Amino acid sequence: MKYTFIIQLLWIILVYGHVQSQPVDKFEKARKSMVQDQINPRDITDKATLAAMGKVPRHLFVPSGYVSIAYKDGPVPIGYGQTISQPFIVAYMTQAIKPKPNYKVLEIGTGSGYQAAILAEIVDSVFSVEIIPELGDKAKKLLNKLDYDNVHIKIDDGYFGWKEHAPFDAIIVTAAATYIPPPLIEQLKTGGYMIIPVGHPFQVQKLVMVQKKEKKISTRTMLPVRFVPFTRSK
Amino acid sequence: MKKDYFALDVSLFLLSAAVIGFQLTLMQILSIQQWSHMASMVISIALLGFGASGTLLAILKKYLLKQFDKYYTTLLLLSAITMVLSPILTGSSWLQFDTYLIFINSGHIFRLIMTCLLYFIPFVLAALAIGMSFTYQADRIGRLYFANLLGSGAGAIITVLFMWKIMPQHLPLINASFTLVGALFFYLLKPQNSTCKLLFTLTFCVCIMSFYIAPDIQPSEYKSWSKAIRLPQAKIQTVQNSPYGLVQTISSSAIRYAPSVSLTNTETIPQAGLAFVNGESVGYFPTDSTNKLFPLLQCTPVALAYQLKHRKSTLILQSGMGEQIHLALLKNSKQITTTEVNPVLHSLTKSFLNNTKYNSQILFNNSSARSFLKQDSTTFDAILFPAIGSFYGSSGLYALQEQNWLTIEAFMEARDHLTNDGILCVPCWLDYPYRSPLKLIATLDEVIKNQNIDTTETYLIGVKNWNQITFFMKRTPFSDEEISQTTEFCDSLLFDPLIFNNSLLVDVNPIHTTADTLFNHYNKQLTSAQKGKFYPTYPFRVKPATDNKPYFFHFLKPAGLNKLINDFNIAGIPYFELGYLLALITFLFIVVFGVSFIILPLKIVNQLKIKPSVFNYFAAIGIAYMITEMVLIHQFNIYFDNPVYAVAIIIGILLISSGIGSYISEKIRTKNSLWIAPLLIAFIIGIYLICLPYFINITMAFTLSYKIIFSLVTIGCLGFVMGLPFPLAIKQLSIENKDTIPSAWATNGFFSVAATPLAILLSIEIGFSGLFIIGACSYLLASFSIFSATS
Structure with missing residues (x-):
């Protein structure tokens, strides 16, 4: 009985001590390991992208039931049939548009707001369009709370882009389509890059990098991915 | 006594019809919830039920046979109850598994196992009833086996017909009703105690309730x-x-x-x-009421076919919902012929175009592409294929589905339907790692070289954009003018031309590039004399599909699997090469289940007492029957224009003729027939191996009634003798050692179970002719094992 009590006491001290030694942001370690183990080894070398991925608290952008897997190497459902993309894909798309501090970037498909937050860490301003009001409003509130005042969110049909703020230095589309929407090409600056998952919206798609040049538009097919379908309101 | 026999025969007939119908029902339900390759698992589960029933029978025969009438009726009723309940339970949100998630979520492995077990129960109960009747009246085995096979054949045809009118969630009720009626018939002619009355009431209530509670079939969230x-x-x-x-x-x-x-x-x-x-x-x-056509198709690569020349007549193969028809109409093609095998899609397309001015110039054919090409002799200015890899499986999902319209022989037939200056157009979605386009290039190159033409000329060109490559092939060479028109077309629409002749000509500054620069390098190798060396070195199978191995979308090699795991990790594999992997998993899964449910219990209770020669005999005929059935279905698939009816007709003829063979076997008294029958089957298979493709080819243009007569003769003859070995051997066992019948039934069941997925995997490696040889060899083995034992 005596020994049992001592063992229980020791156990409580050990557990309590372990809890006390946890850092304030207990997800920092997970975030660091996400960058080191999932992103860096897969040819993501852009310092600004890596820094942003290591800074933005991804666990705040996922629903409470999925916090424990927020930093895992995969997408997480966020409701309304949408997902927050796998960390590697977010980093890959960010690096692909070659972001610079003075850039104005258009994002189609705000979703959780995570991609917008990553971009906001690197570029001057982010204009993000979301078709699902509930998701857009939630992302807006969260980004405000996290002081990302250079992110502007509009609830609208992404197909038409955001004409009032065009042209954009770069465009990131985070929803799959069988086509590249003509208004988006129009709103891209000459010399600018647009990255978009294309292919059948319900099967495997490919990330395609579109570059707008003086007289022609070229594409470069990057890697296969799976995204939710590109939606239009009307 | 006659009344007793009649009651058992009729109830057995109805039960067998229900069992085969339930298999087809589950196949459809799983095809909706998951994918069709999971549906093939149902055949193995059903056979597993048959094998396990033999084991149960071996262990429990004393009790079961003592009160045969009571237990037989009970088993029929329980099988009816589980037939309606198992699809409802497995479709519930807490038990429905997802094919994609079984690779990343162990919970879904549990759900898959539960699904298999729940599907297994009705089969094992029904098979136990069938096995009991075979053992109980082993002296009448020929007649009982006849009722069993006749019921199975009729059940297949009836269920297929019901599928036209009944929604999939209600089909299990139809199957269960057959069993219920069978039980009722047996009960009325041979009334038993009140326990059965209660069970009848319960079964009836469950069936009625199932009609109201069966939910709609929910497809996987990844569909x-x-x-x-x-x-x-x-x-x-x-x-x-x-x-x-x-x-x-x-x-x-x-x-x-x-x-x-x-x-x-x-x-x-x-x-x-x-x-x-x-x-x-x-x-x-x-859906735009003001514009009935898709105008933007004129800005797609396929439009080049019409840019080079006006095409008066167009053939559209596998027209689906008719998108390609829109392009042909927009380009003023005056005679448009389409083929679509699915009659519902076919009539939907017709109804969409019905109210337009174009309807009169379209000839709709409700037939498969291959059957049309084989039967029709018309030539066309343009032949359009559907985009390959889009809706027909870009991800290896359909790796094990026969694509007989994408074989070398199919493209050669299509080429022969071109007018002298006609053009064949095949769009293909660009995948990565490169698979579909490379296999298509290799196929088309093979078709061109087969013509014995001057290879310095250009017979094949490609137009590449950001997600597709569209190939254009002609019987006569592309002229210089056509090549320059192609370049202009590509320049104006920002596409990249690929000109295939002795050396592949591509733009040095292409507009659309890929992650690596190897695509054109591979293309060059595949159209050169070096392609024989290229196939084994490339990590995926890109060798053209043939009629003997018609698996266009099967790309997986061990090296390719390693590459996919390295590039996309294990969770990404289902999106690329699911079909083949699932067949492999199914095979392993079924073998483990088979050993656990059939062989092991018999060993434990020391009931696996059959002689090695008898074991070999039942194992060999189990494997051989399933393999031969699969090859026959393949051979007659194109012949009947319609794969669904082909399967129903062939299974129907095979089972009914085997049933007649079983019936006749009762009259065969000589013991030598045990080894003569399988020898005779092997001999007939040998003849069919050489002659059947030839006869199928020459009778291809016959009318449906003549084709059915031809099938009745060919399949019926083979089916008749295939129905002999099993009842002959059971009858012999009933004379020599009746106790071993359940073990023999279990052995036969186990090897039939394993043969189904194994045959699919083997057909990929050795082709259907190789599979036919294995079937013949299995029958030879059966013959030899008995011959050596008796002599």
């Missing part, structure tokens, strides 16, 4: 349907079930159709509706 139904303002327009699958159409403001459209296009992408078969999207249709 197109589940995604589309969540789109803004998604509205279901059509729902129709058929043996070809469940057809549904959806309209939504978010669905737009402009595949592979040029980046120069500034027009608004028009709104469209989307059609699905078993939850997978199969094609788009216009």
Whole structure:
């Protein structure tokens, strides 16, 4: 009985001590390991992208039931049939548009707001369009709370882009389509890059990098991915 | 006594019809919930039930046979109850598994195992009843086996017919009703105690209740349907079930159709509706009331076929929802012929174009592409194939589905339907790692070289854009003018031309590039004399598909699997090469289950007492029957124009003729027949191996009634003798050692179980002719094992 009590006491001290030694942001370690183990080894070398991925608290952008897997190497459902993309894909798309501090970037498909937050860490301003009001409003509130005042969110049909703020230095589309929407090409600056998952919206798609040049538009097919379908309101 | 026999024969007939019908029902349900390759698992589960029933019978025969009438009726009723309940339980949200998630979520492995067990129960109960009757009246085995096979054949045909009128969730009730009626018939002629009365009432109540509680079949959340139904303002327009699958159409403001459209296009992408078969999207249709056609198709690579020359006549193969028809109409093709095997899609396309001015110039054929090419002799200015890898499996999902319209022989037949200056057009979605386009290039190159032509000329050109490569092939060489027209077309729409002749000519500064620069390098190798060396070195199978191995979408090699795991990790594999992996998993799974449920229990209770020669005999005929059945289905698939009816007709003829063979076996007294029958089957298979493809070819143009007569003669003869070995051996056992009948039944069941997935895997490696040889060898082994034992 005596020994049992001592063992229980020791156990409580050990557990309590372990809890006390946890850092304030207990997800920092997970975030660091996400960058080191999932992103860096897969040819993501852009310092600004890596820094942003290591800074933005991804666990705040996922629903409470999925916090424990927020930093895992995969997408997480966020409701309304949408997902927050796998960390590697977010980093890959960010690096692909070659972001610079003075850039104005258009994002189609705000979703959780995570991609917008990553971009906001690197570029001057982010204009993000979301078709699902509930998701857009939630992302807006969260980004405000996290002081990302250079992110502007509009609830609208992404197909038409955001004409009032065009042209954009770069465009990131985070929803799959069988086509590249003509208004988006129009709103891209000459010399600018647009990255978009294309292919059948319900099967495997490919990330395609579109570059707008003086007289022609070229594409470069990057890697296969799976995204939710590109939606239009009307 | 006669009344007793009659009661058992009729109830056995109805039970057998229900069992085969339930198999078809589960196959359709799984095709909707998951994918068709999971459906093939049902055959193995059913056979597993048959094998396990033999084991149970061996262990429990004393008790079961003592009160045969009571237990027989009980088993029939329990099997009816479980037939209606198992699909409801496995379709519930807490038990429905997802094919994709079994690779990443162990919970779904548990759900899969539970699903298999729940599907297994009705089969094992029904098979136990059948096995009991065989043991109980082993002296009448020929007649009982006849009723069993006749019922199975009739059940297959009846269930297929019911699929036209009944929604999939209610089909189990139809199957259970057969069993219930069978039990009732047996009960009325041979009344038993009140326990059965209670069970009858319970079965009746469960069946009625199931009609009201059976939920709609929910497709996997990874299927197109589940995604589309969540789109803004998604509205279901059509729902129709058929043996070809469940057809549904959806309209939504978010669905737009402009595949592979040029980046120069500034027009608004028009709104469209989307059609699905078993939850997978199969094609788009216009929903804009002012514009019945898709105008942007003129800005896609396929339009080059009409840019080079006006095409008066066009043949559109596998027309789906008719998107290619729109292009032909927009380009003023005056005679348009289409083929589409699915009658529901076919009639939907017709109805969409019915109210337009174009309807009179379209000839709709409700037939498969290959059957049309084999039977029709008309020539066309343009032949359009559907985009390969889009709706027909870009991800290896359909690796094990026969694609007899994408074989070398199919493309050669298509080429022979071209007019002298006609053009064949095949769009293909670009995948990565490169698979479909490379296999297509290799196939078309083979077709061209087969013509004995001057290889310095250009017979094949390609147009590449950001997600598709479209190939154009001609019987006569492309002229210099046509090549320069192609270049101009590509320049104006920002596409990249690929000119294939002795050396592949490509633009040095292409507009559309890929992650690596190897694509053109591979193309060059595949169209050179070096291609023989290229195939084994490339990590995926890109050697052309042939009629003997018609698996266009099977790409997986061990090296390719390693590459995919390295590039996309294990969780990404299902998106690329699911079909083959699932067949492999099914095979291993079934063998483990088979050993656990059939062999091991018999060993434990020391009931596996049959002689090695008898074991070999029943094992060999189990394997051989399943393999031969599969090869016959393959051989007659194109012949009947319609794969669903082909399967129903062939299984029907085979089972009924085998049933007649079993019936006749009762009159055979000589013991030598045990080894003569399988020897005779092996001999007939040998003849069929050489002659059948030839006779099928020459009778291809016959009318349906003559074709059925031809099939009745060919399959019927083989089926008749295939029905002999099993009842002959059971009868012999009933004379020599009746106690070993259940073990023999279990052995036969186990090897039939293992043979089904094994045959699929083998057909990929050795082709269907190789499989036919294995079938013949298995019968030879059966013959030899008995011959050596008796002599």
